[in-house]
Amino acid sequence: MESFISKLYKAHQDCSECPSPKVIQQFFEDVLGLLFPEHTVEKIWDKSQIEANLIRLEDDLSSILERNPHLHSGMGSKLASVFFQHLEQVFDYIHQDVDAMFEGDPAAKSRTEILRSYPGFYAISAYRIAHSLHVLGVKLIPRMITEYAHSRTGIDIHPGATIGQYFCIDHGTGVVIGETTSIGSHVKIYQGVTLGALSVDKADADSKRHPTIEDDVVIYSGATILGGNTVIGRGSVIGGNVWLTKSVAPKSKVYYQTQMYHADSAVTDMYVFKNDQDELSH
Structure with missing residues (x-):
């Protein structure tokens, strides 16, 4: 038993700088929920709360990157800032994807149906968000996001x-x-x-x-x-x-x-x- 405990202790020490998959999954879900209220528990009714949530999420990403400098070659706070500067374009691209799914699937009765239930929407959204991090040179985290979506949808899109x-x-x-x-x-x-x-x-x-x-x-x-x-x-x-x-x-x-x-x-x-x-x- 002592040998096993030592092995587990070493594994935990070696992984001390690794971001937990649960942390990355929560970050992705929070970003998705802010972009698309269909994926959040509570709707936002105050405009100022949108800004507050964007600031909070940027701080969350900055903190993740600052704690894991081996996953990028820049400043964590700067990379987080650039990611959120590009988030509007990601948002627009995903809406174009929703349009393509709605126009291309006769079974889709509304865009809301796609947003709430289509695995293609979820997987493509995860890809768009992960790819935005990937092009900034962030390692591992984009893959964790798309593999999380893969586990939920059966759709495997590499962020690269x-x-x-x-x-x-x-x-x-x-x-x-x-x-x-x-x-x-x-x-x-x-x-x-x-x-x-x-x-x-x-x-x-x-x-x-x-x-x-x-x-x-x-x-x-x-x-x-x-x-x-x-x-x-x-x-x-x-x-x-x-x-x-x-x-x-x-x-x-x-x-x-x-x-x-x-x-x-x-x-x-x-x-x-x-x-x-x-x-x-x-």
Whole structure:
């Protein structure tokens, strides 16, 4: 028992400067609740209280960063100030995402329904907030925020990914968006989509490992798109269960198709690529 106690004591001493996941989760929930009253227990009725809450949350973030200087290379108070200066833009981007979800989902009866119940809203909001910290050079904390959202929604978005405006995730369970993914504007993704890497070699950690998705692309459920050199051209539609490791031209339609030849009952699987200029099957 004495040996076990010593191990636990050492673990606690080694982790003395680590921010608790519960602290980071609470900070995120407080920010989300201030931005969207649908996610707070008590509405704010006094305008001055908004300002007071912003100041309190900035102080909270400053305190977290000041206590953990190993997670950034600047001054904690300065980084917190810059984060909150950019929070209005984050707020506007998330509202654009809500618009995209409302316009893209016939089942959505109101924006309030999306704000209160859609996992896509929650995961994208967590990503937007975490990404804002990530671009300031803050380590670990952005990942803790998006992994918290991942645990609640089943949607895994790395805070290092770059995602444009009017982003829509419909249903969402099982979506994976890797660290170096680049996604344009007006992109819609369904459940089970993976935007991943071809290589899992640690030596490739700093390289572009994940695909680029250009503007106005729709990716249907179960599609897997891999590789840092893979580009999905603007206006393309990627069908369900497609596996792609090569680029496709703008305005392409790629879908999975099984053909049955009745003479010998042989089954052939293939991907069909279509665009405005030609039609090619593989």
